[in-house]
Amino acid sequence: xxxxxxxxxxxxxxxxxxxxxxxxxxxxxxxxxxxxxxxxxxxxxxxxxxxxxxxxxxxxxxxxxxxxxxxxxxxxxxxxxxxxxxxxxxxxxxxxxxxxxxxxxxxxxxxxxxxxxxxxxxxxxxxxxxxxxxxxxxxxxxxxxxxxxxxxxxxxxxxxxxxxxxxxxxxxxxxxxxxxxxxxxxxxxxxxxxxxxxxxxxxxxxxxxxxxxxxxxxxxxxxxxxxxxxxxxxxxxxxxxxxxxxxxxxxxxxxxxxxxxxxxxxxxxxxxxxxxxxxxxxxxxxxxxxxxxxxxxxxxxxxxxxxxxxxxxxxxxxxxxxxxxxxxxxxxxxxxxxxxxxxxxxxxxxxxxxxxxxxxxxxxxxxxxxxxxxxxxxxxxxxxxxxxxxxxxxxxxxxxxxxxxxxxxxxxxxxxxxxxxxxxxxxxxxxxxxxxxxxxxxxxxxxxxxxxxxx
Numbered sequence: 121x122x123x124x125x126x127x128x129x130x131x132x133x134x135x136x137x138x139x140x141x142x143x144x145x146x147x148x149x150x151x152x153x154x155x156x157x158x159x160x161x162x163x164x165x166x167x168x169x170x171x172x173x174x175x176x177x178x179x180x181x182x183x184x185x186x187x188x189x190x191x192x193x194x195x196x197x198x199x200x201x202x203x204x205x206x207x208x209x210x211x212x213x214x215x216x217x218x219x220x221x222x223x224x225x226x227x228x229x230x231x232x233x234x235x236x237x238x239x240x241x242x243x244x245x246x247x248x249x250x251x252x253x254x255x256x257x258x259x260x261x262x263x264x265x266x267x268x269x270x271x272x273x274x275x276x277x278x279x280x281x282x283x284x285x286x287x288x289x290x291x292x293x294x295x296x297x298x299x300x301x302x303x304x305x306x307x308x309x310x311x312x313x314x315x316x317x318x319x320x321x322x323x324x325x326x327x328x329x330x331x332x333x334x335x336x337x338x339x340x341x342x343x344x345x346x347x348x349x350x351x352x353x354x355x356x357x358x359x360x361x362x363x364x365x366x367x368x369x370x371x372x373x374x375x376x377x378x379x380x381x382x383x384x385x386x387x388x389x390x391x392x393x394x395x396x397x398x399x400x401x402x403x404x405x406x407x408x409x410x411x412x413x414x415x416x417x418x419x420x421x422x423x424x425x426x427x428x429x430x431x432x433x434x435x436x437x438x439x440x441x442x443x444x445x446x447x448x449x450x451x452x453x454x455x456x457x458x459x460x461x462x463x464x465x466x467x468x469x470x471x472x473x474x475x476x477x478x479x480x481x482x483x484x485x486x487x488x489x490x491x492x493x494x495x496x497x498x499x500x501x502x503x504x505x506x507x508x509x510x511x512x513x514x515x516x517x518x519x520x521x522x523x524x525x526x527x528x529x530x531x532x533x534x535x536x537x538x539x540x541x542x543x544x545x546x547x548x549x550x551x552x553x554x555x556x557x558x559x560x561x562x563x564x565x566x567x568x569x570x571x572x573x574x575x
Contacts, residue, residue, distance in 0.1 A: 175199070200472075207475050209461050215469040216285045223317070231288040232256045232295065233315045236267065238283060243276035244268055244300065245283060251317070255310045261299070268305065269298035288312070319377070322370075323349035326551055327534040328362040329558075334370040335385070338377030338433035343384035347416060365558040367417055368550055369437070370425045372451065376432025379460055379479075383409045385433075386440040389422055389447065391415045393482060395440045398460055400477030405460070415446075421557035422447040423550050426492060427500065431455035438492045439481035448557070449494045450550050458488030496553065498546050505537055 179195055197212070204210040213221065223229035233254020236245040245267040250256050268275060270286045278286055287295065289312050297308050319342040322334035331353045333346055350367075357363050369385075376382070386395045390411035397408040424438050424447045435454050441447035462476040480486055513519055534555055539548035 204472060204474065207459070209457075209459060210474040211472070213463075213471045213473065215471075216282055218463075218465065218469070218471040219285060219288070221463065221471075229288060229315050229317070230291045230312050231315050232310045232312055234261060234287070236283070236287075238275070238280065243274065245275055251315055254315050255313050259308055259310055261308070262301070264301075266300040267297055268300050269296075271296050272298075318345055319381075320345040320349055323353060325353050325356055325364075326536065327555075328357055328360045329365045330551060330554055331364050331367045332370065332547075333368070335374055337374060338381035338385065340378065340381060342377070342381045343388055346385065346388060350416065364417070364420065366421045366423070366554040368423045368425060368547070368554060369447070370547070371430045371434040371437065372425050372427040372546070373429045374431070374434040375429060375455075376434065376457070379433065379436070382433030382436045386437045387411045388416050389441060390444060391418070393444055396436050396479050396481065398477040398479045400460075402476070405462075405477040421554055423554050423557075424449050425451050425546055425550055426454050426494060427452040427546075428491075429455055430492075431457045435487050435492050436479060436481075439485070439487060442492065442495065443482040443485075448496065448553065449492060450496045450553065451494050451498050451546050452500070453493055453497075454487070454491035456487055456489045456491035458486045496549075498549050500543075501545050502543065503540050503545055505540055 179192075179199075182195055183190060183192065200212050204212055233251035233256040234247050235249035237248050238245055247256075247261060247263055247265045247267065250261055250263060270278065273286075275283065289295065291312055291314055293312050295310055295312060297310065299306055299308055317339075319335055319337045319339045320333060321336045322332065324332050326332055331350060333349060335342060335346075350364075354364055383395050391413060393411050395409045395411055399406055422441070424441060426434060426438055426449060430438065430451075431454060435457065438447075438449050438454065442449050458478055458480075459475045460477045460479055461473050463471055463473045465471045478486060478488065534551070536548050536551045539545070539551070
């Protein structure tokens with residue numbers, strides 16, 4: 121492979137984008153603890169004595185005179201929460217919430233391989249996803265199954281913040297579940313394993329010539345997942361006497377993830393140049409990230425699909441490839457989150473996340489609040505296909521034969537209209553644009569142009 125996959129070891133993170141309460145699906149940024157430990161302590165500064173006196177005065181008033189008794193722990197944690205309302209992306213995390221962040225960004229966790237939804241009115245956990253080849257999958261658990269007990273403890277007795285961690289544990293340890301299915305209860309013992317959660321949810325070929333990749337989040341190994349999938353699709357195309365003439369990177373609804381992972385993905389498609397740079401108060405948060413030599417698909421057109429929920433890492437990738445004119449950006453204006461967050465673990469096992477820097481596209485643009493403007497603005501619209509009854513020359517009896525029939529070569533005429541019926545108009549248009557780009561590309565595509573070396 122021309123470009124080595126560099127380690128994802130940065131301590132800077134991209135936050136998820138919603139201002140609603142934190143969940144694992146919304147917060148997908150995190151850093152390795154050993155990286156965070158490299159951060160030097162700030163210089164000692166004089167304590168704000170007057171402000172601390174004011175704080176303790178208010179604390180004393182509330183503790184002694186509030187209408188109901190209130191503990192020091194609640195008062196202090198509320199004060200901490202208040203400090204972390206500087207922006208929508210700074211927050212205090214419990215140990216369980218912090219573990220969820222680590223699971224999301226590492227791409228794996230120790231568990232049984234399910235995702236659940238909690239229904240408070242039924243006091244039950246419903247399974248809404250079962251990961252392939254996981255202990256849950258092998259045991260026959262299904263989407264819609266309801267978990268009533270975990271190790272004999274009813275779901276109602278387990279704190280909301282601890283429900284997910286109750287299903288997790290050390291690899292090789294066992295957990296007993298009481299399952300409700302079709303109005304019947306049964307117990308099931310499962311052995312926890314290492315559950316893989318890839319960031320690349322879809323990799324497929326369209327018309328045997330266009331590689332399509334859907335990335336849900338940026339996490340460790342995201343770039344490697346793309347490289348491996350591209351090699352697989354290249355082989356698939358060759359078995360059909362075809363080759364890859366274009367690539368679509370679908371970042372719609374991708375809310376971000378690891379900063380280093382998004383940089384690694386952008387780097388796959390660049391041969392040189394600046395990918396992004398960051399600027400913050402502390403010197404350690406001022407950094408420049410340059411591309412390494414080697415584009416994995418040289419001389420092949422690239423389209424990036426984005427929408428209003430493409431944020432953080434998605435905007436870094438789209439912004440870098442747009443500024444370098446390496447990719448055509450298609451879709452809606454992106455979310456507009458131009459800041460980076462640091463996740464700092466605390467001694468008690470909890471963690472805090474705070475905004476540490478702003479990031480900029482290679483041309484020096486901040487996308488904060490405004491996002492990435494696509495080269496081709498394309499909203500997702502609902503449309504229906506009307507088939508008019510008409511005849512063409514080929515339908516006439518006795519029509520002349522065309523010796524140059526395009527069906528005789530390996531680039532079959534493409535018809536992506538079925539994507540409109542499936543409700544994905546942007547992908548339909550992106551594929552049509554990509555085909556036009558590949559037909560008019562100035563650089564001829566040779567067989568070696570799509571080859572990915574494993575060196």
